[in-house]
Amino acid sequence: MTVQTIESKDLSVGDLFSSFYLVPDYQREYVWEDKQVEQLLQDIYTEFSALGPGVVSEYFIGSIVVCTREDGVLELIDGQQRVTTLFIILCALRDYLNNIAPGESIESLKSQIASYDVDDQGRDVFRFRVDLQYEDSCGVLQAIGKGEMPKVDKSNQTRSVTNILNAYHSVQTFLRNQFKDDADGVRKFYAYLNKKVKLIRVKTVSVAHALKIFETINDRGVGLDSMDLLKNLMFMHARPEEFEILKKQWKKLVDALFTVQENPLRFLRYFIVSEFGVDRLRMDEIYEWFVRNEALCGYKKEPLKFTDWLNDAVTAYTNFLRGKDARGRPNRYLENMRYLSGSARQHLILLLAGRHLPEDCFNELCREVENLFFAYIVTRENTREFERNFAKWAPRLRKVQDRKQLDEFVKVNMLPEKKKLVTRFELAFREMTEKSLQKYRIRYVLAKLTQYVNEQALGSQGASVDLRNFIHSKVEIEHILPQQPDEEVLKAFDKPDTIDDYVHRLGNLTLLEKSINSSISNGLFEKKRVEYYKSGFLLTKSLGGDISVGKNTAFSRIAQHLESFESWNSKSIERRQAMLTRLAAKTWDMPMNSAAQG
DSSP states (O other): OOOOOEEEEEEEHHHHTTSOEEEOTTSOOOOOOHHHHHHHHHHHHHHHHTOOTTOOOOEEEEEEEEEEOTTSOEEEEEOHHHHHHHHHHHHHHHHHHHHHSTTOOOHHHHHHHEEEEEOTTSOEEEEESEEEOSGGGTTHHHHHHTTOOOOOOGGGOOHHHHHHHHHHHHHHHHHHHHHTTOHHHHHHHHHHHHHHEEEEEEEESSHHHHHHHHHHHTGGGTTSOHHHHHHHHHHHHSOGGGHHHHHHHHHHHHHHHHHTTOOHHHHHHHHHHHHHOOOOOOGGGHHHHHHHTHHHHOTTTOHHHHHHHHHHHHHHHHHHHTTBOTTSOBOHHHHHHHHHHTTOOTHHHHHHHTTTSOHHHHHHHHHHHHHHHHHHHHTTOOHHHHHHHHHHHHHHHHTOOSHHHHHHHIIIIIHHHHHHHHHHHHHHHHTOBTTSSOHHHHHHHHHHHHHHHHHHHHTHHHHOSOGGGGTSTTEEEEESSOSSOOHHHHHHSSOGGGHHHHHTBGGGEEEEEHHHHTTOOSOOHHHHHHHHTTOSOHHHHGGGSOOOOSSSSHHHHHHTTOOOOSSOSHHHHHHHHHHHHHHHHHHTTOOOOHHHHO
C-alpha cells in the first residue's frame, strides 16, 4: 500500500482554522509590520466591496506548508506570518463586534480562535488555533486569543510582541475606519473572509519533507529572504536531536546582527565574498549560491559546524562595527572607521578575511584598510571597483600568517592602489570644502588631521588612540573666516564678492574646544588668533603662532609642516589648504607626488 506523503488542499479561511497550528521555536519571530497587515486587509476589503448581485469574488492569498505532528497538530513550516495575521484578524473581529454590538457574537468565530481537541487518552484539551512556540512571543498572542489586552513590560518588549500588538491595533483601526458602528457590515466582512478568502495548504509527513517542499514551492528562494531559506536548509539537513542546539545557534546569530542594526543579507553576502572570493553576487542570489556550493560550505553533512562558522564570522563582524577586533578588544583604527564609513561596509570583507591574524598584524591591517578605504571615498572611486578589489584580495589575505607576509600582501595589493589614487587624492584635498563630503566625514577629516599633529608632537599621551577626543560634543568646527562675518570682517577681506566660497573651504576650517569657541566672536582673525593659541589642538594652536619648542624636538619637527598666520585673507586660506593637503598625505600614509610634498 502506497503511503501518501503530500496532501494539497484549496482551503477557505474558515476551513483553515478548523485545524490547530503550532509555530515551532526554530522559526523566526513575527516580523510583519503595519504596512503588511494593512495591505492584506485592504486587498481583502477591495475584493469584498466589489461584490454585487451575481458576483462571486474569491481572493487567493498564497500557500502554506505544514507537517503533521503525532498529536495531530499541524506544524507550520512556511506561512506563519500570514496564518498569525489571520488569527489576529479573527480576534480583532470578535472584539470589535463585541464592542459595537454586545451580546451579538458569532459562534463560529469563537471556535476558529480556540476550541477543544482530544489527546491520546481521549481527554479534552483546550487549544488556541495558533500556538507560537518561540520565546520572543512572550504569550502575547494567547492573551489576545483570550480577549485580554496583555500587560507588557516596555523595558523588555521583544520585536515580536511589538509587531503582534501593532498588528492587532492596525486591524482595530481598519475596522473602525471602514465600518464604524455597522455591526451588519462587520458580519458580512467576516463572512467573506471566512468563505471566500482562500489559500493552498500543503501537508507532508515530516519536517524535513516539508522544508524540501517549501524550498521547491518558493522557486529555490528567488525573491524571498535568503537568510530564512538558509536557516530552513540547516534544519532540513539536521537530525531532530540537533534542532534545539541549531535553534539557539541561529537565534544567537540573528540577534547579534539585530543589535547592531545590520542587514543579515548584507552580512551573508560579505561572508561569502570574504570566505570564498566571490566578486559578483547580488543579495537575491545568496540562497542559490549556497545551494550550488554545498560542497564548499559543508552545511549538509555538518549543519551545526557550519552554523558555528557563521556565528564566528558574525561575532567578528559585529565587533568590527563596534570598533573592536574579532575578540572584542578596542581597536583605534576600527573605531576610526565608525566615524568614516557611515552605511558603507565594503571594508569588512578584508577584515573578515584577516580576523585570524595575530593582534599586532591585525592592527596593522586595520590601519592600512582605514587609509585605503578613506582614499577610495575621498577620490570617489566606484564602489563596485574597490569592493571587487577587496573580494579579489580576500583569499590571498587568508593565507597570511605573520607580519612579514602581511607587509608583502600590502606591498603587492594595497600600495599599487594607493599610487593610482595619488593625483586624485591631492586634487580632492586641494578643492575640498565642507560640502564635498557628508558632515560626519568632514569632522572625521579634521579630527584625523588634528590627531596626527598632536600625536607627532606629544605621542599617544597627547593624541589619545581614541578619535572621539577630537569629535565629541565638546569639540566644534570653527570657521576661521566667519560664516556670518560682521562689517569689519567684510571690509578687511580681500575678495568680498566670493567670500562665501572661501568660508566653506577646508583651509578655513579647524577644530576648536567648545569652551574656547564660545568666547570667540565673528570678528577679525587678528583678535581670534589669540584664543586659537590657547587650544590644546596643535593644528589649531599653530594658527595663532609658532608651536616649536627647542631644536630637533618632536614639537619642532611637526612645526616645520605647519604655518602661522598674521592675517586672514583668500591667500591665507589657499596656503593653509595646500598645507593640509600635504599633511593629509602623511596622515593617511599616501605616497604623494613630489610637487605636493614641497
